[in-house]
Amino acid sequence: MSAVTRPPNRLLQALPPAEYAQLHPLLETVDLTKETALADAGAPVQRVYFPHAGVVSMMINLSDGQSVEIATIGRDGAVGASAALHERPLLADAIVVVPGTASVVRAEDFREAADRSAEFRTLVALYEQALMAQTQQSVACNVSHPVEARLSRWLLRARDLCGSEALPLTQEMLAQMIGVRRNAVSIVAHGFQQAGILRYSRGHIEITDIDGLRKAACECYATVKAHAEQLIGPED
Incomplete structure (x- = not known):
């Protein structure tokens, strides 16, 4: 091959x-x-x-x-x-x-x-x-950054791994991934939807403004991405 x-x-x-x-x-x-x-x-x-x-x-x-x-x-x-x-x-x-x-x-x-x-x-x-x-x-x-930044970081990473803006995720699962209660994710997700960054329904989240999501994320997303590229090379 x-x-x-x-x-x-x-x-x-x-x-x-x-x-x-x-x-x-x-x-x-x-x-x-x-x-x-x-x-x-x-x-x-x-x-x-x-x-x-x-x-x-x-x-x-x-x-x-x-x-x-x-x-x-x-x-x-x-x-x-x-x-x-x-x-x-x-x-x-x-x-x-x-x-x-x-x-x-x-x-x-x-x-x-x-x-x-x-x-x-x-x-x-x-x-x-x-x-x-x-x-x-x-x-x-998870120790240092607010929920908005942590949720943004996780969604950006998931988008990179899936190659898609549409992610089959519930708010309950997202809360578990970033170590917060579901209502905290619900409040942030609602704010993001109002701002046009996300669109969500039960069991489905779609990133509608990638630049807005990047602005909401902390430096951790870019730092992890840079480490990986330095060690094993950039993605194709």
């Missing part, structure tokens, strides 16, 4: 031709169904997912029953890559929040492919750094 026909995933696109040629026969395309758990915290990683579209949320469950998102993964990354490479469990649950598709490979096959190539291992290590930077920025953002 030539580079131009590779799946639309940034890491698969970044692999050198020889490395991708070895990995390609081991890949299977699967649907990412909303609310499906791709991997559980503390359990061995069985498969590595390279999303083509959709959004996967890395969630930590707290003892009081709440869940906190620490990172989002989509077509710019992989779910379980570093954990599979080092044969260690994930530290968070991987939950599909926006449906899509992905290439998937068994963890042992992924490990063998990486063992054969220093370039492959380097790419995984760089992506791990980018994901860690996103996690740290997300935690800082």
Whole structure:
């Protein structure tokens, strides 16, 4: 398979031709169904997912029953890559929040492919750094920035991962993603709709003014994007 026909995933696109040629026969395309758990915290990683579209949320469950998102993964990354490479469990649950598709490979096959190539291992290590930077920025953002900025940052990231202004998301889910109560999201979303930035109905949000949403976001969106581009290259 030539580079131009590779799946639309940034890491698969970044692999050198020889490395991708070895990995390609081991890949299977699967649907990412909303609310499906791709991997559980503390359990061995069985498969590595390279999303083509959709959004996967890395969630930590707290003892009081709440869940906190620490990172989002989509077509710019992989779910379980570093954990599979080092044969260690994930530290968070991987939950599909926006449906899509992905290439998937068994963890042992992924490990063998990486063992054969220093370039492959380097790419995984760089992506791990980018994901860690996103996690740290997300935690800082949720502690320091107002709901308007956090919601804008999350929606911009989801738009990048899905390649669409239309997102099948409820306000309840958005509240969970940014760590606030639903009524806080409802108030902000209503203000954004009044300003022409968003249009929403139950289970569906559409970004109608991308520039307005960018102005409402904090610096965290651009910072995370810049880190990823520096480490694994710009998106095509």
